Amino acid sequence: xxxxxxxxxxxxxxxxxxxxxxxxxxxxxxxxxxxxxxxxxxxxxxxxxxxxxxxxxxxxxxxxxxxxxxxxxxxxxxxxxxxxxxxxxxxxxxxxxxxxxxxxxxxxxxxxxxxxxxxxxxxxxxxxxxxxxxxxxxxxxxxxxxxxxxxxxxxxxxxxxxxxxxxxxxxxxxxxxxxxxxxxxxxxxxxxxxxxxxxxxxxxxxxxxxxxxxxxxxxxxxxxxxxxxxxxxxxxxxxxx
Numbered sequence: 001x002x003x004x005x006x007x008x009x010x011x012x013x014x015x016x017x018x019x020x021x022x023x024x025x026x027x028x029x030x031x032x033x034x035x036x037x038x039x040x041x042x043x044x045x046x047x048x049x050x051x052x053x054x055x056x057x058x059x060x061x062x063x064x065x066x067x068x069x070x071x072x073x074x075x076x077x078x079x080x081x082x083x084x085x086x087x088x089x090x091x092x093x094x095x096x097x098x099x100x101x102x103x104x105x106x107x108x109x110x111x112x113x114x115x116x117x118x119x120x121x122x123x124x125x126x127x128x129x130x131x132x133x134x135x136x137x138x139x140x141x142x143x144x145x146x147x148x149x150x151x152x153x154x155x156x157x158x159x160x161x162x163x164x165x166x167x168x169x170x171x172x173x174x175x176x177x178x179x180x181x182x183x184x185x186x187x188x189x190x191x192x193x194x195x196x197x198x199x200x201x202x203x204x205x206x207x208x209x210x211x212x213x214x215x216x217x218x219x220x221x222x223x224x225x226x227x228x229x230x231x232x233x234x235x236x237x238x239x240x241x
Contacts, residue, residue, distance in 0.1 A: 037187055041198045046074070047211045049105060050195075057187030059125060062133050065095040065103025070238055071231055073104045076196045076206040078111050079120035080148060083219075084205040085141040090223055091207075092138070094231070102231060106137065107192040109204055116147060116155050119180070121189050123159040126179035127166060135166035210234070 039055045049067055052060045075091060077084035091104045108124075110117035120140060127136035139162040140147075147155045163176050179185055199208070207214040209230055218226045 037190075039191060039194055041194050044195065044198075046195050046199050047072070047208070055187070056191045057184035059128065059184055059188040062106040062124070062128055062137070063103055064092065064106065064134050064137075066100050067103065069098075069101055069103035071098065071102045071234055072210060073102065073227075074107060074208040075104050076107050076109045076192075076199070076201050076204060076208075078109055078114055078117050078204045079124060079137075079140050080114035080117045080144070081111065081204045082144070085144045087205045087207070087219065087223070088138065088141040093224065094227055097228075098231060101235065107195055108189055109193055109196040109201055109206070110189070111204065116150065118189065119152070119155055119159070120147070122180040122185050123163070123176075125185045125188050126176050126182075127163050127171075129179050129185075130167065130171050130176065132163065132166040132171060136162055139166055 037055060037057075044050055044055075049061050049063065049072065050056065052058045073091065073094070075084075075087070077087070094102050095104055108121045110121055124133060124137055124140060127133050140159075143158070143162065147158045150158060159180075160173060160176065163171055164173065196206070199206075199213075203216065205219075207219065209227070212230070214223075214227070
């Protein structure tokens with residue numbers, strides 16, 4: 001099926017899932033299993049970088065930029081989300097422009113109707129375990145059309161090719177395959193979703209500047225200008241302290 005057909009099918013599936021009160025998770029080749037560790041999200045501050053622990057699968061946050069940057073942007077996104085793909089280069093630009101002052105913390109929220117969403121998130125976190133998340137993430141979004149409607153075998157081949165590109169041929173491909181199916185990766189994906197639920201996520205991409213939700217009407221052509229204005233204001237406030 002083409003992308004439009006998948007979207008229509010996905011909307012129907014999502015509506016059905018809401019009616020019967022179930023949560024859809026993908027399983028199969030190259031995908032992590034559902035994590036089972038119970039998490040008390042009251043123990044976590046969603047406006048900070050959360051340290052790796054058992055609840056996160058002992059995996060660190062996926063971050064573009066310096067971890068000690070004074071301004072943190074939190075991007076709750078789905079690798080199969082078209083809006084998330086279009087937003088990615090703009091967030092990258094902010095990190096580059098505000099060298100050392102702005103970092104983007106990426107947290108996964110997989111839409112139930114995205115048939116390749118879980119596999120994509122599993123692949124990204126597997127790449128992160130070997131230190132290649134940023135380059136892999138960019139390749140995933142840039143090439144989203146190629147794997148959007150792919151079957152399991154096709155998408156796995158593509159994800160592996162992106163991993164080798166991101167690692168410049170230095171990554172351990174066998175380990176990457178194993179990590180995609182690992183419980184720690186599954187736990188990280190589940191943990192991110194729990195954080196998204198805690199902040200009351202309603203759409204993807206859902207972008208927060210610290211504790212401020214960026215409204216959907218500000219995420220169009222004027223997004224960069226809006227974000228620069230808000231970031232500059234926050235930096236000036238920090239200088240006064």
